[in-house]
Each structure stands twice: as C-alpha cells, then as structure tokens.
Amino acid sequence: MPKALLYLTLCALTASASAEAVTAQRQSELHNLVHQDCGSCHGMRLTGGLGPALTPQALAGKNHEFLFITISEGRAGTPMPPWKMLLTKPEIEWIADYLKSPGETP
Amino acid sequence: MDCGLSEKPGGNTVRQFFLLIMLTVLIGTAPAAELRGTGDLGVVVQRASGQLLVVEHSNNTRLAEIDGLGDLSHASVVFSRDQRFAYVFGRDGGLTKVDILTGSIVKRVMQSGNSIGGAISQDGKLVAVSNYEPGGVRIFDADTLDLVADISAEYAPGKVSKTVGLVDAPGNRFVFSLYEGDQIWIVDMTDPQRPDIKRFEDIGKAPYDALITPDGRYYIAGLFGEDSLALLDLWHPEQGVRKILKGYAKHDEKLPVYKMPHLEGWAMAGDEAFLPAVGQHKVLVMNTKTWQQEAGIEVHGQPVFVMARPDGRQVWVNFAFPDNDRVQVIDVASRKIIKTLKPGKAVLHMEFTPRGEHVWLSVRDDNRIEVYDTQSLNKLAELPASKPSGIFFTDRAHKIGL
Structure with a gap:
C-alpha cells in the first residue's frame, strides 16, 4: 500500500498543470492502460x-505537442x-507527460 | 543413532514406529515420488510479474509458479515433443526452457534485444525465435539452447526487418514474414549447419502475423497495409505467393485497431476458415477450397483471437480494447452468435482443452483465469493468476504450427 501511495504521489507530482483534472484513481487506470x-x-x-519504443530516451527528440497529437490522432x-474517441484531452496530456517522465515504473 | 527421546525399555520400538509413520507421510507427499503424465498440463503467462504458472486441466488447478522469466509482454510458448519442457519466448529477447514437471527453469539465454514468439521444428530438435531487434530469426538446439543458425532479415542492402508470423512446417522447415520487408522466407533446416533459405518478395504491405493450416500446407500472412492476405502453398512454393480476400473491407469505413489481431490458432472448421478482419468489427468466413470470402459475421468489436473449438462446431472470439471485456461464441453451422459472455476486464487469450469440452480464458485486469464448459457455456471454475495473458496446453506439442 505505501508503495502504491508513493507511486500515486509521484504521478501527481510529474503531471503537468493541464493534467490536473485527472483523478488519482484515473491516473492509476491510465498507467495500466499505457x-x-x-x-x-x-x-x-x-x-x-x-x-x-516509448521510453524517455527514445522520446528525447519529441516534444509534448508531438506526443499529444500522435496519441490523439494516431499516425x-x-x-x-x-485515441481521442476513448480518452479526454487531459487524459492524453497526462499520458504524454507520463511518457516523458515516468518516475517509478513498477 | 540414539536421539535420546526415550530411556524406557521398549522406547526404541515406539520411536521406530513413529519414524516409520513419518517416512510414510513424507514419501506419500513428496512430489518427486509421484509419477504423473504431462498430457493434461499447461502453462499460463503472468506477464507483469515475469512468472509462469503451471496448471492442469483435469481438475482445473494450479501446480506451480515459476519466477524469473523477464519481460513477458506478448510472450508465447511451444512445447517439447515429450511434453515435459516449455520454451518461453519473452519480449526482452529471453528464451527460457522450463521443466513443467519440476516447476523449474532448466536454461535461459538472452538471445536478442526484443523478440516476438517462436516455433519448434518438426523433429523437435530445433527451437527458432523471431526477433524485432535485431530483426531476423535465430535457431537454437532444443536440448542445450546453443545457437545453431542466425538468419538476419536483411531484405535490402543495410535494411533489416522485424520478423513476424514464425511457424514450423513439415520438412523441418520454418516459415516467417518480414514486417518492413514485405517478404515471406522459408528456411529449410534439413541440414542444420546449412540453412537453405527461399525468399518471396513483394508479398503485400506490412505482414503483421501469419499462420500455417493444421495440415502444414498453406502459410497465410495477414497484411496490415492492405485489405488482403498473402497465401503460400508449401506443396508448390514454385507457384509463389498470391493474394486472397482482396479488398475485403473496401465497402466499409476502416475502424481504428487498438490491438493487432492474432492469426495463430486461426479457426479452420471443415472447408471454412474463420478469421479476424482488420479495421472492421467482423469475423470473415472464407472457403478454403476457393479462398473466397463467403460471409462476414458482425461481432462486438475488433476481433483479436478467432479460435475454433477442436471439433470445429464453435468459434470463440475475443476483442481489442476497449471491447476486451467480452467473448462471443459463434455456432459454425448457422454462423450465428449464440452467446456473448462478459468474463471481466481485458480477456486476452483463450485455450481449449485437447478435445474441446472446456475452454480457459485469461482475464488480465481482474487477475484470474476462468474455465467454461463449451456445451452449456456455463462457468465451471476460477483460478487466481497475476495479470494472466497467454494460456498454452501441452497438446500443442503435437500440432503443426503451434
């Protein structure tokens, strides 16, 4: 449990301002989805x-907008x-942020 | 040896009696002393924890949990012909040989950076692994896991493709497709020291997976880049590859695909083959004499696995995200959906018992396996499993292409 709490806290810390609308519960679901x-x-x-690959190293040359558009519109x-039919804008923002700085990956 | 348990006359006899009972109990429960066959065994991939679960399907129980198999996303398994050893192909390039009787890892090699499934040769002596990084197929001695052949999927000078749809074929051959290279290759391993490679070019855009028919004659690759499939008759490779089901989706809007369909375990029932459409929520029915489409059955979502019960009377279908909480059962005779099951979150795989009376489903996000009776379609059992994905029973050992 403390590990899960720590993880959720890390997620909350790494999320950008635009992703604030995503609840902790939903962040956990998005983490599973990713x-x-x-x-x-x-x-x-x-x-x-x-x-x-979608590791931070592999995505080093890609900015947030690029990731957002790729997830929203596909390629x-x-x-x-x-994914825009299945995920909200803040959720896609959260995933783009998460991919850039995943923090602790279980 | 006197353990000093008793000083009384006759104490020795009592002690010996208890020792005898203890020994009997120990021998009775020790797994090493219990002989058993492996025909009703199988393994379940627990992808997130890098574990393999050994199960048996006569009584639907878990027998052992094996750790240390690395990244098991998209992992698959083939069995040795004696049905004792499972070869596990992990995403991280790990090839692991597992003894399912003792529940232990016999040998493990990191054979590439990123791999996608494998196959075992007709004679059971070679295990081949399909790799994304570096692209190609590596072939190992099934006994020792020593490298026998390294086949780079270089389809143009300096250009190496990911390989997909690797299967075994009669004549100790392996067949696979090149995702970026748009090719199919046959590797004849009759002489393991001198692999003989036949290449078929321009077979269609982006083959993403393939299968071989249960008789080992036809190799069919699904194409992501176009509405058709590539067919190679292994009895007549000189005739080359031809396209079948051309333009099967041309009248329909292409829907997004949130998980690529699998062609392994493709359903053949009589003269009909049932296969997942790509970008359409349909199961296609194709006549295997003419290779023409006969029907398209509307289903709940993008099909991922379309699998026939061993007797061919039913076809079971699971789906891509976000429809992956359902499973539909098609009656082959009427081509109608006779049941929609809702087992739980993220049904990833289905495996029939050898004669098809039961089917096992892995329900990833609910962390369990469900067992169904395929006649009554009722649930019979649930087994806990951590993020289960692939389920593989040992009867695969004796099936071409599995």
Missing part, C-alpha cells in the same frame, strides 16, 4: 515491439490508432 494496452504494440516496459500509414 503499460498493458499500449504495451501490446510498444511493449509492457515500453521498450518497443511492433511499434517503436496515418502505421498501425497507431487515434
């Missing part, structure tokens, strides 16, 4: 699979689908 569902192509540890000509 690793388990995005992970089906990008790897559970985000080290890549059929899709590219034409690749299997990356648009």
